[in-house]
Amino acid sequence: MPDNYDVAIIGGGVIGCSIARELSRFRLKTVLLEKNAEVGFGTSKTNSGIIHSGHDTPLSTLKGRLVVRGNALFDGLHEELGFGFRRIGELNVAQTEEELEGLKALKALGDEKGVPGIELWDQERLRREEPNLSRALLGALYCPSAGVINPYEFAFALIENAVANGVELRVDSPVLGLEPNAEGLAVRTPGGTLQARFVLNCAGVAADEVAAMVGCADFKILPRKGEEYMLDKRLKGLVRRLVFPLPTKTTKGILIIPTFDGTIMVGPTAQTIEDRGDFATTAQGADEVFGYIKRLCPAIDARDAITAFAGLRAVSDTNDFVIGPTKVKGFVNVAGTQSPGLTSSPAIAEHVLEILSLQGLELSRKARFNSRVAPPPRFAQLGHAEQDELANKDPLFAKVVCRCELVTEAEIHDAVDHGARTLDGIKFRSRAGMGRCQGGFCSSRCMEILSKRLAKPIYDITKRGGGSYIAVPIDLEAARGEPPLHPDARPRINAEEK
Amino acid sequence: MLGRIEGRYDVVVVGGGPAGLGAALGARDSGAERILVVDREPETGGILLQCIHSGFGLHHFKEELTGPEYAERFLERVVDHDIDVISGSYVSSVGIDSDGDKHVRILREGRGISTVESKSVVLAMGCRERTRGAVRIPGTRPSGVLTAGLAQKLVNMMGMLPGKRIAILGSGDIGLIMARRLTLEGCEVVGVFELMPYSNGLTRNVVQCLEDFGIPLHLSTTVAQIHGRDRLEKITVAPVGPGFVPDLSRAWEVECDTLLLSIGLVPENELSQSLGVELDVITRGPRVSSSMETSLPGIFACGNVLHVHDLVDFVTEEALKAGRFAGEYAQGIRRPKDNITLVPGNNVRYCVPHTLAPGREHTIYMRAKEPMKPCLIKVGDLMQRKLGFVVPAEMIMFKIKPDVLDRFHGDTLRIDILPYEKEGGR
Incomplete structure (x- = not known):
């Protein structure tokens, strides 16, 4: 007898997690199935992190109708869930x-859609407000x-x-098959088959493959890759607002994104790709981004990049969100949620309900x-008095683990308490x-903490689940029989014990 | 372990590696009384503790020691000299009040946060490794791409291997050492790829760690792409053309599960910068006087936080000196300001210290921009020294005797490395 649910959500990105949270307000048995080791590890993590005003998406589209509502819901969500969010304009x-x-x-x-506070700026105003943008720009x-x-914090907070509130989360649970039956659908996963009255297909880039499992192959996902480049912290404050060129039919263009944490990010590129596993950044992508961005802000140079990543947008061949019931009773698509999918996610959740x-x-x-x-506690952002108080309460706040970002051991434990299972989970x-x-x-210290907290051998700790192991035992045979390595097993030099 | 720390010190040393321990001993030697070493790691000794290979101490002790042995000798002395050492402790800020007293805020594992006062402070925070972001290799972001130093910690401190089939980008010393170490642990090291036309490690390491084990060193070659979704699967390697641009027409693929990065070290000067210490754009460490004093009075610096060294013995020598001057400062001894500025000239990347004063012996540390042999080091018109060769990977050290500067009356003194033409040679 399989486990029975009212709703099974396939996919733990911001869409699936938003819906899960909305469903958790009601007397329902809900499960969320995520194929990765943690939620938010797909498109949600490799996203530009923009909550769009929605002024430029036409009302003739579903995304155009949901985006402004979605934007407006973020103040309340931010207040309740505490993820990093700021309206920078x-x-x-x-x-x-x-x-x-x-x-x-x-x-x-924008005015027609009711987007609040839109202003046209002339060149003088633009130069005054954003003095580091190109002098050649004519207005904004x-x-x-x-x-x-x-x-990613948004996804983590939603699922938590x-x-x-009672939703069941199953990670490392890719859906292997779906079979419609009289009671709804049977959902086959590596951990067993479960039964649900409704199945929500929030599988992002894989949504068409999931739909095809029940014969609903009426849309295709054409993944569009975007490369983003993160710049050194010393450029913090160079540009204060999100900067977009004028949008075209297919893309919002290459942007300057002052992230929530203040670091400036530039990108994304927009390249339709075949291979759904293609998360590679490219030399051409870097050239395109840094070549273009000079037109917006001449002070940004390729040498300022400290890291880069690529993500896949779940673009549908309808070029709109694909949300709604299907010919298969109980099977509902929530697909094609490319930009502005993140912004729309709270409104999508309402719509799906x-x-x-x-x-x-x-x-x-x-x-209830x-x-x-x-x-989460953010030690680095507190004043001295608040830091002292925390450290008095919990001595692990006086133990610095990550010195670049001043993260204490107490915060690492907090991350594990809140669901981190991998190094990336701790990092994000x-x-x-x-x-x-x-x-x-x-990272070696974080591995030790994860190993202890999850009661797993340290070489079973991964970067982001799957095959992303960090280290292997020197002697595999011997190590398998031994308990996890304890940090105190290290050779010690005890100078102080004279 | 020290149970508590008292409120007032003569000298506080930030960092418990060879530089910090040397500085503390130097301060004691100068007669300073209350000295505190604050170390962020659980075990004091710095990066030496994971350097279990030998080759340390040849200059300072005239014998060959392992890293932990070298550290232990200093730790014993520090304890014998009644110097306070706290490990697992992190200096989050240093403030300077109107009297010039320094307030050092310390986060201390298990014991909360406290602030101690000190008359002088020695910065000895060491350096960190450059990461993948610094070289922008295109491709995916799988696990298995890590710095050589982290791999060293995994193997030597935690008893694990970073992988089984290893490629190494960059021929810095840690990468070379790890090529040998991992080979000895049964890994297959498939090659070391170096962007420059010469190695960035010590010659002795190229010979002992690569040549002796038959590990190929590919010069003027770089990693052009990283492949693999979860874990590294292979890399694309290509020779570089003009401007160090990879020539993809001559690229080849190398299967490996691990890529170690040994692509340079960067002094860790976040604390120095928050203090307002003036930095040298080349060394990325503080500008220091001949007393190893930074641009802020009573704040001194030594070791890898000042400039990246290749031998710990030179760190020790520099640290003892910095500690002595910091100790003097704490006792109220003020030296006249240096009046000669050193200027790096032909083929000189940098020199430390940045300024000199007449009437004292000085030790100059410097690096060449590119290999040259044979050559001549010229210090203005005051002195010159012949050298068989110079390479960027090997720091050059020489002394200027007290009487030499007495003959000098300018305010800037240029140091050049020039090709040496044999007298009468054709």
Whole structure:
């Protein structure tokens, strides 16, 4: 007898996690199946982290209708879930007289959609507000409601809150097969088969493959790769708002993104690819990004890059979100959620609940729903008095693990308490390993802590799950029989014991 | 282990590696009384503790020691000299008040946060390794790409291997040492790839760690692409053309599960920068006077935080000196300001210290920009020395005797490395 659920969500990106949290308000049995070791490790993690104002997406599309609502929901979500989010505003900059005219049309569209506070800036205003942008720019459209977010923190907080309210999370659980039956669908995973009345296909780049499992091959995902380049911290403050060129039909262009943490990121490229495992950054991508970005901000140079990554946008061949019921009863697509998918995610979750309700799912509110997640402690951001107080309460706050970002051991434990199972999970929750040395000093310590906390041998600790192991035992045979290496097993030099 | 730390010190040393321990001993030697070494690692001794190979101490002790042995000798002396050492402790900031007293804020494992006062401070935080981001290799981001120093820690301190089939980018000393170490542990080291036309490690390491084990060193070659989703699967390697651009028409692929990066070291000067210490753009360490004093009075620097060394023996020598001057400073001894600025000239990448004063003997540390042989080091018109060869990987050290500078009346003194033409040679 398989496990029975009201709803099974396939995919733990920001879309799946947003829906999971919304469902957790109701008396339902919900499971979220994630193929990776942690949620948010796919497109959500390799995202530009922009909450768009939504002024430029036409109302004729579903994404155009959901994006402004999604944007507006972020203040409340931020307040409840504590992920990094700030409305820094966005600028569409004009490089030609023609584009200057284009800004007016964009403003009209934005005003029609009810995007708040849009202003046209002339060259003088633009130079005053953003003095480091190119002197050649002629003007800009300013949308104050746009913001930046740490998208992985958003995914982590959503799932944590959903789980706290009763949702079951299964990681390392790719869906192997789906079989419609009288009660809904049987969902086959490596850990066993489960039964659900409704299955939500939030599988991102793999959504068409999942849909094909039930014969719903009526859309295709054409993954579009984006390469992003993170710049050195010393450029912090160079540009204060998101800077976009004028959008084209296929892309919002190559942007300057002052991330939530202040580091400046440039990108993304937009390249449609065949291979869904292609997460490679390329020399051409770097040339394209840094070649273009000089037109917006001449002070940014390729030599400022400290790290790079690539992500895949789940673009559907309809070029719009693919959200709705299918010919298979109980199987609902939530697919094609390319940009502005992150911004729209809270509105998508609302929309999906309406669909489920129309499809016959009873939504009866729980008497008790805890909407809050305690934000992680951020030692580095506190004043001396607050730091002293924390350290007095918990001595692990006086133990620095990551010196580049000043992350203490207490924060590493907190990350594990909140679901970190991998080095990347620790990094994206606590920032340990995100700094200049890129984990050169702290990753061995983080491995030791994970090993102890998860009661796993240290060589079973991975970077991001799957086959991403960090180290192998010198003597495999001997190591398998031994308990995990304890840090105290190191040779010690005890100078102080005279 | 020291149970508590008292409020006032003469000298606080930030860092418990060879530089910090040497500075503490130097300070004691000068007569300073209360000395504290603050070390961030759980075990004091710095990176020496993971350098279990031999080759340390040939200059300073005239014998060959392992890294931990070298560290232990200093630790014993430090303890014998009643110097306070706290490990697992992190200096989060140093403030300087209007009287010139330094307030050192220390986060101490298991014991909370405290602030101690000190008359002088020695910066000895060492350096860190450059990472993949610094060289921007295109490709995926799998596990198995790590710095050589982290691999050394995994093997020597934690009893694990970073992988089984190893490629190494960069021929820095740690990479060379790890090529040998991993070979001895049964790994297959498939090659070392160096962007420059010459090795960036000591000649003795090229011979003892690569040649003796038949590990190929590919010069003027780099890693052009990284492949593999979860774990490294292979790399694309290519010779470089003009401007160090990889020539992909001559590229080849190398299967490996591990890529070690040994592509340079960077002094860790975040604390120095937060203090406002002036840095040298070339060394990326503080600018220091002949007393090893930074641009801020009473703040001294030595070791790899000042400039990256290749031999610990030179770190010790420099640190003893910095410690002595820091100790003097704490006792109220003020020396006249240096009045001669050293200027790196032909084929000189940098020289340390940055300024000199007449009437004293000086030790100059410097590096060449590119290999040259034979050659002549010229210090203005004051002195010159013949050298068989210079290479960027090997630091050059020489002394300037007290009387030499007495003959000099300018305010800038240029140091050049020039090709040496044999007298009367044709």
